[in-house]
Amino acid sequence: MDFAHLPHPAPVPGETRQQALLNPGFGTLFTDHMVVIDYDADKGGWHQATLGPREAISLDPAAAVLHYAQEIFEGMKAYKREDGSLALFRPEQNARRFNESARRMAMPELPEDLFLESIRQLVAKDRDWVPGDPDGSLYLRPFMFASEAFLGVRPARQYKYILIASPVGPYFKGGAKPVKIWVSRNYTRAAPGGTGAAKTGGNYAASLVPQAEGIENGCDQVVFLDAVEKKWVEELGGMNLFFVFDDGTVITPPLTGTILPGITRDSLIQLLREEGLQVREEPYSIDQWRADATQGRLLETMACGTAAVVTPVGTVLGPDGEFTIGSGGIGQMTNKIRERLVGIQKGTVDDSHGWTLRLD
Numbered sequence: 001m002d003f004a005h006l007p008h009p010a011p012v013p014g015e016t017r018q019q020a021l022l023n024p025g026f027g028t029l030f031t032d033h034m035v036v037i038d039y040d041a042d043k044g045g046w047h048q049a050t051l052g053p054r055e056a057i058s059l060d061p062a063a064a065v066l067h068y069a070q071e072i073f074e075g076m077k078a079y080k081r082e083d084g085s086l087a088l089f090r091p092e093q094n095a096r097r098f099n100e101s102a103r104r105m106a107m108p109e110l111p112e113d114l115f116l117e118s119i120r121q122l123v124a125k126d127r128d129w130v131p132g133d134p135d136g137s138l139y140l141r142p143f144m145f146a147s148e149a150f151l152g153v154r155p156a157r158q159y160k161y162i163l164i165a166s167p168v169g170p171y172f173k174g175g176a177k178p179v180k181i182w183v184s185r186n187y188t189r190a191a192p193g194g195t196g197a198a199k200t201g202g203n204y205a206a207s208l209v210p211q212a213e214g215i216e217n218g219c220d221q222v223v224f225l226d227a228v229e230k231k232w233v234e235e236l237g238g239m240n241l242f243f244v245f246d247d248g249t250v251i252t253p254p255l256t257g258t259i260l261p262g263i264t265r266d267s268l269i270q271l272l273r274e275e276g277l278q279v280r281e282e283p284y285s286i287d288q289w290r291a292d293a294t295q296g297r298l299l300e301t302m303a304c305g306t307a308a309v310v311t312p313v314g315t316v317l318g319p320d321g322e323f324t325i326g327s328g329g330i331g332q333m334t335n336k337i338r339e340r341l342v343g344i345q346k347g348t349v350d351d352s353h354g355w356t357l358r359l360d
């Protein structure tokens with residue numbers, strides 16, 4: 001499919017952009033352009049791809065997404081390397097997962113080539129927006145939603161795929177600071193048979209109240225337990241978890257449909273195994289977590305995802321009070337694996353897996 005390039009009447013002046021890039025924050029600054037691709041089941045599916053100015057979109061008030069939340073998204077980063085080239089990290093995995101989410105939400109799949117081409121085109125166009133700062137990157141947000149105007153409950157026949165980009169600094173300011181986690185007892189994130197494995201907005205909407213509860217209790221993030229027994233540790237609102245023990249084993253909760261299959265998670269499983277650790281995907285209970293941390297058997301807990309990469313969990317606040325992981329700081333393995341992953345992404349560590357895709 002050819003992308004029609006629409007001229008931008010007034011891109012942000014270079015000096016203003018440079019100024020903004022000095023302190024981009026996370027998710028508040030946007031580049032000049034966006035990609036839009038339309039889908040209509042009655043017009044042969046995907047048609048009309050444009051790369052044009054980033055601007056407000058007009059939507060019929062009856063658009064299905066506004067009523068029944070038929071929506072999915074992805075998150076990935078473009079990195080600037082020391083030699084000035086740009087690279088993506090395992091973008092084909094995002095393309096694949098986007099379609100897995102689409103299937104769960106009864107939405108049309110977007111050909112993976114088209115997904116990847118949209119990324120290439122936008123990053124090439126807005127190349128000057130990629131922060132040069134070693135902690136910075138260009139966060140890419142592809143998403144798709146039901147745009148058909150109707151109030152009946154059925155899968156829509158019209159959709160929009162849009163790709164926007166946001167220059168970002170580190171997700172947590174000050175680097176890999178240990179986070180304090182709130183164990184949500186009143187709320188769950190995903191039930192068996194639900195949408196927990198799909199990257200869909202509704203999962204996030206449901207996490208906002210427990211997240212606010214966590215913040216009221218002095219925590220940074222929420223950890224969700226399974227919806228059936230309220231016993232098994234699943235994941236944070238947007239990050240997967242790894243538990244590192246003193247006998248060289250590591251546990252991460254298994255992908256049973258209620259956990260988002262993180263690409264960082266998958267990468268860490270491989271990297272940890274290469275460090276000689278025995279990684280097991282198996283259920284881990286909140287009571288065991290507390291007991292293992294208290295007895296010193298558990299050395300580290302790390303949270304991982306594209307946005308924050310690898311972040312140590314320092315303290316956990318549950319219904320039975322607080323417990324600390326290790327010394328409460330960043331653990332050795334967390335630090336090592338974080339450096340290794342960031343190094344691969346930035347091109348300073350050998351990419352023996354072929355995970356990075358150079359863009360230029």
Ligand SMILES: *Cc1c(COP(=O)(O)O)cnc(C)c1O
Pocket residue numbers: 075199235236237238239240260261262263264265304305306307
């Ligand atoms: C996106 C996401 C993650 C992390 O996935 P990555 O591919 O590693 O960025 C973890 N949990 C949830 C709920 C997510 O939405």
